[in-house]
Amino acid sequence: MNLHDHYRNLYLQSLPLISSGQYEKDLLIDSKLDRRFGLSLIVRPSRTVVQKIQSLISDLKKIEPHQYYYPNSDIHITVMSIISCYPGFDLNNITITDYVDLISNCLPKNQKMSIRCKGLTASPSCIMVQGFNDDKGLNNFRDKLRREFKNSSLQQTLDIRYAIQTAHSTIVRFRSDFNDIYSFIQLIETNLDINFGEFTVEEVELVYNDWYQREKLVKKIHLFNI
Secondary structure, X not given: OOHHHHHHHHHHHHHHHHHOOOOOOOOOOOOOOOOEEEEEXXXXXXXXXXXXXXXXXXXXXXXOOOOEEOOHHHOOEEEEEEEEEEEOOOHHHOOHHHHHHHXXXXXXXXXXXXXXXXXXXXEXXXXXXXXXXOOOHHHHHHHHHXXXXXXXXXXXXXXXXXXXXXXXXXXXXXXXXXXXXXXXXXXXXXXXXXXXXXXXXXXXXXXXXXXXXXXXXXEEEEEEEO
16 A cells, blocks of 8 residues: 555545535544443554644644544554454453463564654544554564464454554544634645654553543553564
8 A cells, every 4th residue: 555645545535525514523522421442552652753743733722622632642553453442342351361472472573663654634534643654564563463363263353444554643533513624724734744753663552442542541451562
């Protein structure tokens, strides 16, 4: 997959929907009844990258304060959604050590895994930071995880929704009507190619998470050092 083209096409398809008011509002983001949980492998961008993201978020908040903006603690990049979030998922129904052992055997050895965060893209429901794994370390890690999970009997839903190939980070979700959609889009357009920086992945987290990876609901299960 050419990530540049993928991100650009996604943006071009979503922009007319957002600007014409056909954006998708997340009706569960403020619900206390949302019980969707899953199991994920994630990485967190460096502090420098997150600070630059928050600088943009601050500007967006001034225009549209009622949308949902990710705090520093929740900004992440999904390596693999091992068990996609669904209502009623319970950690007690799986053997965590089996997952930790399998993932440990898939960790990159003697290979750098870096992610370059540059530019913005969108879907009809959110704004995302574009991520690029130029050294292919992330792709190789994902491919090994797919092979090992396929050959195991562990509960998993890898690639059921789609085969994850991007390294994006969602930073804004739409949850209410826009007051000034023109100014909001104008600011996105102005920052379409903004460079947030590059970081080398040193840790990968296995987490029990809600749909939005909110810190107050996420349970860190294991930390893998790269």
